[in-house]
Amino acid sequence: MEAILEDLHKLSIAELRQKMKEEGQPMGPITSTTRLLFEKRLAQALYSKNNPEHSGEDVPDSSQDAGSVSSSESTVTNSTNVTPSSQTAVSSGISNGSSSSNDRGGEDGSQAQVEEEVEGETTYYAVSLPPSDISLAAHANGLDPDQPHVYTKRSEALTTLKKIKGARFKAFKNRKDATDFSLQKTPPVPVVKPEADAEATKGERANNFKAPKVPELNRLRKSIEQGDKLTFTETVWTNPRFLISSGDTPVILQEGSRWSALHVAAKANLPNMCDLVLDILQDREFLQLMYPGDDPATEARRQKFLVDLYLNTPDKGNCETPLHFACKFGHVDVVRALVAHPSLDKTIKNRYDQTARDIICSRCPDGPDSKRAQQIRKLLEESYFVPLFRAEDNCLQPLVGEPWSPDQSGSPVRPLRHSQGSPVAVTPPRGAVSANPASPTMRVAAVAGPMSPAEAARFHQKWKTPPHSPDYLHVHNIRRGDNDRGLERIGRDLAHDLHIPWKEKWDFLKTNLDLATDEGLSKLEEYFATRNKCSEYENSKSVPKPSPPDICTATPCRESKVNVTPPECNSISMAAYYLQDDESDEDTLFTPTSDTKVTVDKSSPREIAGADTEEELDVADRDAIIMDKIKTNPFSPLLKDSSSSDIDSYLSWRESLGEATDATNTDEPDVNLSTFFAKLALRSPKQGSPSSEKGSTKIKGASSIDMCTPCRKGGPPKPFFIDGDRPTKLDLDVFHALQGVAIPTEKYPNIVRWRCVITSYTEQARQSWPSPAGLHRQRRHTFSTRSPLAAPSIMTGSQPRQGHRDTADSDNDDLKQELFRGEPEPKLTDIIYQWM
Amino acid sequence: MSSTSQKHRDFVGEPMGDKPVTALAGIGSTLGGRLSEKGYDKAYVVLGQYLLLKKDGDMFRDWLNETCNANSKQTLECYDCLAQWCEAFL
Numbered sequence: 001m002e003a004i005l006e007d008l009h010k011l012s013i014a015e016l017r018q019k020m021k022e023e024g025q026p027m028g029p030i031t032s033t034t035r036l037l038f039e040k041r042l043a044q045a046l047y048s049k050n051n052p053e054h055s056g057e058d059v060p061d062s063s064q065d066a067g068s069v070s071s072s073e074s075t076v077t078n079s080t081n082v083t084p085s086s087q088t089a090v091s092s093g094i095s096n097g098s099s100s101s102n103d104r105g106g107e108d109g110s111q112a113q114v115e116e117e118v119e120g121e122t123t124y125y126a127v128s129l130p131p132s133d134i135s136l137a138a139h140a141n142g143l144d145p146d147q148p149h150v151y152t153k154r155s156e157a158l159t160t161l162k163k164i165k166g167a168r169f170k171a172f173k174n175r176k177d178a179t180d181f182s183l184q185k186t187p188p189v190p191v192v193k194p195e196a197d198a199e200a201t202k203g204e205r206a207n208n209f210k211a212p213k214v215p216e217l218n219r220l221r222k223s224i225e226q227g228d229k230l231t232f233t234e235t236v237w238t239n240p241r242f243l244i245s246s247g248d249t250p251v252i253l254q255e256g257s258r259w260s261a262l263h264v265a266a267k268a269n270l271p272n273m274c275d276l277v278l279d280i281l282q283d284r285e286f287l288q289l290m291y292p293g294d295d296p297a298t299e300a301r302r303q304k305f306l307v308d309l310y311l312n313t314p315d316k317g318n319c320e321t322p323l324h325f326a327c328k329f330g331h332v333d334v335v336r337a338l339v340a341h342p343s344l345d346k347t348i349k350n351r352y353d354q355t356a357r358d359i360i361c362s363r364c365p366d367g368p369d370s371k372r373a374q375q376i377r378k379l380l381e382e383s384y385f386v387p388l389f390r391a392e393d394n395c396l397q398p399l400v401g402e403p404w405s406p407d408q409s410g411s412p413v414r415p416l417r418h419s420q421g422s423p424v425a426v427t428p429p430r431g432a433v434s435a436n437p438a439s440p441t442m443r444v445a446a447v448a449g450p451m452s453p454a455e456a457a458r459f460h461q462k463w464k465t466p467p468h469s470p471d472y473l474h475v476h477n478i479r480r481g482d483n484d485r486g487l488e489r490i491g492r493d494l495a496h497d498l499h500i501p502w503k504e505k506w507d508f509l510k511t512n513l514d515l516a517t518d519e520g521l522s523k524l525e526e527y528f529a530t531r532n533k534c535s536e537y538e539n540s541k542s543v544p545k546p547s548p549p550d551i552c553t554a555t556p557c558r559e560s561k562v563n564v565t566p567p568e569c570n571s572i573s574m575a576a577y578y579l580q581d582d583e584s585d586e587d588t589l590f591t592p593t594s595d596t597k598v599t600v601d602k603s604s605p606r607e608i609a610g611a612d613t614e615e616e617l618d619v620a621d622r623d624a625i626i627m628d629k630i631k632t633n634p635f636s637p638l639l640k641d642s643s644s645s646d647i648d649s650y651l652s653w654r655e656s657l658g659e660a661t662d663a664t665n666t667d668e669p670d671v672n673l674s675t676f677f678a679k680l681a682l683r684s685p686k687q688g689s690p691s692s693e694k695g696s697t698k699i700k701g702a703s704s705i706d707m708c709t710p711c712r713k714g715g716p717p718k719p720f721f722i723d724g725d726r727p728t729k730l731d732l733d734v735f736h737a738l739q740g741v742a743i744p745t746e747k748y749p750n751i752v753r754w755r756c757v758i759t760s761y762t763e764q765a766r767q768s769w770p771s772p773a774g775l776h777r778q779r780r781h782t783f784s785t786r787s788p789l790a791a792p793s794i795m796t797g798s799q800p801r802q803g804h805r806d807t808a809d810s811d812n813d814d815l816k817q818e819l820f821r822g823e824p825e826p827k828l829t830d831i832i833y834q835w836m
Numbered sequence: 837m838s839s840t841s842q843k844h845r846d847f848v849g850e851p852m853g854d855k856p857v858t859a860l861a862g863i864g865s866t867l868g869g870r871l872s873e874k875g876y877d878k879a880y881v882v883l884g885q886y887l888l889l890k891k892d893g894d895m896f897r898d899w900l901n902e903t904c905n906a907n908s909k910q911t912l913e914c915y916d917c918l919a920q921w922c923e924a925f926l
Contacts, residue, residue: 017875029875029885256925257850267850317924318849352845363846 005043016042023049123171124178125157126150130166148182150175209239209290211246214255221253224264224273232273236280240290243281248302250310258316260309266322271333274322278341281307304343311338312345319351327356327380330364330372335379346380356380383450386460388487388504390445398445398487400464403456446488446504447512448495459498463491484771485733492516492737504737508722508730515737521748524734528750532720720754729771731758844913847879848920855879862906862913870904886918893919 008016013030020027020038023045030038127149151157157169172178212220216235220242223231236242243261245251250260257263265273280286287299294302314321323344326334338344349355357380361373387401448459466475479486488504492514495502502514509527513520722730735758738751745752758766840848844861858868859879876882889895896918897911906914 027875027877029881033888254851315850317851318845320849351849362842 001043001047004046005039008039008043122152123154123173124150124152124175125154125169125171126178126180126182127157127160127167127169128182128184129164148179150178150182209241212239212242212251217242217251217253220261221264224253224261224270225268227268227270227273229273229276232276233280237286237289240286243277243286244290244306248306248309250306250313256316260313260322262310262322263315263325266325266331266334266338267329269326269329269331269334271331271337274334274337277310278307278337281310307341308343311341311343312348314348314350317351319349321345321348321356323356324348324350324359327360327376328363330361330366330370330376332372332375332379335376339379339383378452381452384453384456385447385449385451386456386463386491387444388446388463388491389442390487391440392443393440394484395440396442399442400460400487400491401444403453403460405453405456444505446491446502448491448500448502451498451500455498455500459494459500462494463487466490484729485736489733489736496740506734515734516741521741521743521751525748525751527722528720528754531722532750721757722754727758727761727766727769729769732766732769735766840916841913844917844920847917848924851925852879852883852921857882860914861917862910867904867906867910874903876903882914883918883921886915886922891919891922 008019011019013035016035016038017027017030020042023042025038025042025045028034028038129149149157149160151160154171161167161169170178170181172181220232220235223235241251243251250262252258253261253264259267261277262274265277282303284299284303287294287303291299291302311323312321314324318324320328323335323338323346325331326338339346346357347355350359357377360376360380361368361370364370364372366372382405384403384405386403388398389401390398448463449456451459466472475490478489482489492502492504494500495514496516502516503512504514505512506515509523511523513523515521515524721727722734731754735755738755743751743755841861843859847855847859847861855878856868857863857871857876857879858865860882863871863882871877871882876885885899886896889899893915897908897915900906900911900914901908
C-alpha cells in the first residue's frame with residue numbers, strides 16, 4: 001500500500017488522471033488540494049485489486065496511511081490553526097472595545113449582560129413577576145411570587161421568564177437592586193396586546209400547522225421533480241402551509257430563484273403534477289384546512305387570489321412564469337394544462353420583455369419551428385368554440401352560432417367564468433332571445449373546439465355553408481333530410497376531419513360528448529349494459545322505459561380535454577362495408593328455405609367476406625320482416641307519402657358517396673332498390689294476413705342476434721335498441737356518429753352487438769325508423785287535442801320533411817306541458833354550464 | 837455589459853442544477869471538452885474553482901486560460917456569467 005502510494009505520488013497530474021481513468025475511478029479536477037485524496041482512493045482501489053483476499057484487511061493500512069497523510073498535512077493544519085486563534089484574539093479585542101464603549105455610553109446596563117464573562121463581574125438578573133391572577137400561574141409553575149427571583153446566569157432567568165406570561169427581567173450590577181426589582185410588582189401588562197392577540201386568533205382561528213422548514217421544502221421539491229404524486233399529496237394535505245405561505249402567497253420551493261410548486265412542475269415537464277397542484281389549490285377542503293373559520297366569500301376570494309399568484313407569479317431569475325417555462329422548454333402538455341385555466345395571464349413579460357409566446361421552444365432541441373412549437377403556438381392562441389343551437393323542442397331551425405371565445409371581452413358574447421375554471425359563455429343567438437315565454441328556448445346542442453380564431457372562422461363558414469364540392473349534395477341532403485341531427489352530423493364529420501375536439505348532446509346518455517372517442521364509447525357501452533340488465537329483468541314484456549324527454553341535467557362532462565380519435569379516411573367505414581356485403585349476399589345467395597328461422601353462421605364480422613359460401617341467409621324472410629314492419633308501422637301512411645322523396649334522396653346520397661369514396665359499387669343501389677321493390681310487390685299479399693308483429697320481431701331478433709354470435713355466446717339472444725325494443729331514429733343517429741370508428745369487440749361487446757343489429761337493416765328500413773319523440777307520444781296517448789298555442793301548421797311550416805311532422809307534434813306537446821306547468825324558461829347559462 | 841448572450845441569460849436565470857460545463861457562457865464544445873478532460877465536467881465544478889479563488893475575477897480568468905486555453909473574451913464571458921449567478925443565488 002505504501003509503495004503504491006509512493007508510486008502514485010511520483011506521477012504527473014496527466015499520468016495520474018490516466019491511471020484513474022483506467023481504474024474507472026470517479027474523476028474530479030486534480031489540484032494541489034484534491035490530489036492527495038485522489039491518490040489515496042486510487043491506491044486503495046489498486047491495493048484491493050492486487051490482493052482481493054485481503055480487501056477486508058486494509059483497515060490498519062488505511063489508518064496507517066491516514067496517519068501519514070495527517071502527518072504530512074499537520075504542518076498545514078498548524079499553520080491554519082494560527083490564523084483562527086489570532087482572529088479570535090482580534091475579535092475579542094474588538095468586542096472588548098465595543099463593550100467598554102457601551103458601558104461608557106449607556107447606564108441602563110442591559111448591554112452589559114452581553115459581555116458578562118468578559119467583564120469578569122457577576123451580573124444579577126432579576127425577574128419581576130406580574131401581579132394578581134397571573135401570579136397564580138406562577139404558583140402553578142412552582143414559583144413563589146413573594147420570593148425575589150434573582151439569578152446569576154442569564155439562561156436561568158430566561159427560563160423563569162418564559163414560564164410566566166407578562167414577567168420582565170433586568171440585569172443589575174449588585175444584588176440589592178436586583179432583589180428590589182424582583183419584588184416590585186410590575187404594573188399590569190398593557191391590556192391592548194393580549195386583546196389584539198385574541199382578535200387575531202379569533203379572526204384567523206389559527207390553525208396549528210407549523211411553517212415547513214427548508215429541508216422539508218426541499219424534500220417536497222424533490223418529490224415534485226420526481227413526479228411522486230403520493231408523497232406530494234400526503235405532505236401537502238398533512239400541512240397546507242407547504243403550499244400556502246403565511247401571507248397567502250405561494251410557498252417558495254426553490255430558494256434562489258424563488259420558484260413555486262408550479263414552477264418546479266412546469267420545469268420538470270409534469271403536466272399531471274401541474275394539474276394536481278392546481279386541483280389541490282382549488283379544493284375547498286384544502287383552504288378549510290388552512291383557514292377553518294373562513295366564510296365562503298372570503299374563501300373564494302382567497303382561493304382566486306392564490307391560484308392567480310401560483311399561475312402568474314414570475315420567478316426571480318428571469319421573471320418568468322410557469323407558462324414561460326413550459327413554452328421555453330417545449331412542454332406541450334404542461335402548456336395545455338396551464339392554458340386550460342382561465343386565470344392564466346398569457347401576456348406577462350419576462351426580464352427581457354418577452355411573453356411566453358415569444359420564447360416558444362427556444363430552449364428545446366427541436367427549435368422554434370418544429371411541430372411541437374406549432375402545437376404550443378396553437379394552444380396559446382385564444383381558444384374559440386363554434387356552438388350549435390337547437391330549440392329544445394326542435395320547432396325552430398337549428399342555428400350554427402358565431403365563433404365564441406371565453407377570453408374575448410369585446411365580442412357580443414358575455415364571458416363568464418365557471419368556478420371550476422373552465423370557460424363558459426352565455427350566448428344569445430341572434431333573434432332567438434325573446435321575452436315571450438311561449439317562444440322556444442334555444443339550447444346548445446353541440447360544440448366544436450377549442451381551436452384558433454382562424455380555424456373557428458373557417459369551421460363556422462364550412463359548417464354553415466358547405467363549400468361547393470362533390471360533397472355538397474351529400475351534405476345538403478343530410479342537413480335537409482335529417483332534421484333531428486343533420487347539422488350535428490355535418491359538424492361532427494367536419495370536426496373529425498380537422499381533428500378538432502367535438503361534443504354534442506346525447507340526451508339518453510345524459511351528457512355531452514363525442515361518441516367516437518374512448519370516453520364516448522365507454523359511456524355508450526355502460527348504457528347498453530344497464531339497458532340489457534333492465535330488459536332482462538323486464539323479460540320480453542316489451543314495456544319500454546320511456547326516457548324523460550328533457551334529461552339534459554346534471555352529469556356535466558367535466559373533462560375538458562377530449563382526445564379525438566382520428567377518423568378513418570374512408571368515410572363509409574366498416575358499417576357501410578358490412579352493409580354492402582350483406583346486400584351482395586342478398587343478391588347472390590337468394591336461397592329461400594322453408595324454415596322461418598334465419599340461421600347465419602358467421603363467426604366474426606371479419607369473416608363475412610371469406611365465408612360467403614357457408615351462409616344460409618333467408619333474405620326473403622328478412623325483407624318480409626321489414627315489409628311487415630313497414631306495414632304494421634303506425635307511420636306507414638306518412639312513409640308512403642314521403643317514400644318517393646326518401647328514395648330520391650337516398651339515391652343521390654349513395655351516388656355522391658360512391659363518387660366521393662370510389663369504394664361503393666355504383667350500380668349497387670339500383671340493384672338493391674330493384675330487388676327491394678320486387679320483393680315489396682311479391683310479399684305484399686302475404687303480409688296482409690295478420691302474421692302479428694310479435695312473431696316477426698321475434699324472428700328479426702333471432703336473425704340479428706345470430707349474426708353476432710361471436711360477440712356473445714349463450715344466453716337468450718334479444719334484440720336491443722337505445723330507446724325501447726324497437727329501432728328508432730336515435731339508433732340511426734348513434735349509428736351515424738359511430739361510423740368510421742373501430743370498435744374493439746372485447747372492450748365494447750354490447751356496442752358491437754348493437755351495431756351488428758343495426759347493420760342488419762337495409763338503409764331504407766333505417767330511414768323509416770321513427771324518431772323517439774314520436775314513439776313517446778304514441779305510447780303516452782296524451783294530449784289528443786291540439787293546443788291553439790302550438791299550432792302545428794305554423795310550427796312545422798319550416799320542416800323540410802313531412803315524415804317528421806310527428807316529431808314536431810310531440811314536441812309541441814312537450815312545449816305545451818311546460819307552458820301549462822308554468823315553468824320558467826330554463827336559463828341558457830345553466831345549460832351551457834354543463835358543456836365544459 | 838450592455839448586451840448579454842442568450843447563453844448567459846439562460847445560465848443566470850435559473851438554478852444551476854446538474855448543467856454540464858458547456859452551459860456556461862463562453863464555454864463551447866472545445867473548451868468544454870478540455871475542461872471535462874481535466875475533471876471539470878459540470879458547471880458546478882467550475883463554480884467551485886471560482887469560489888476557491890475567492891471570486892477573484894483576474895485569478896479566475898487566468899486559471900481558465902491556463903486550464904483550457906480560453907481566450908480573453910471567453911474567460912470574461914464565463915466570469916461574468918458565474919459572477920452574476922452568484923449574485924443572484926448565493
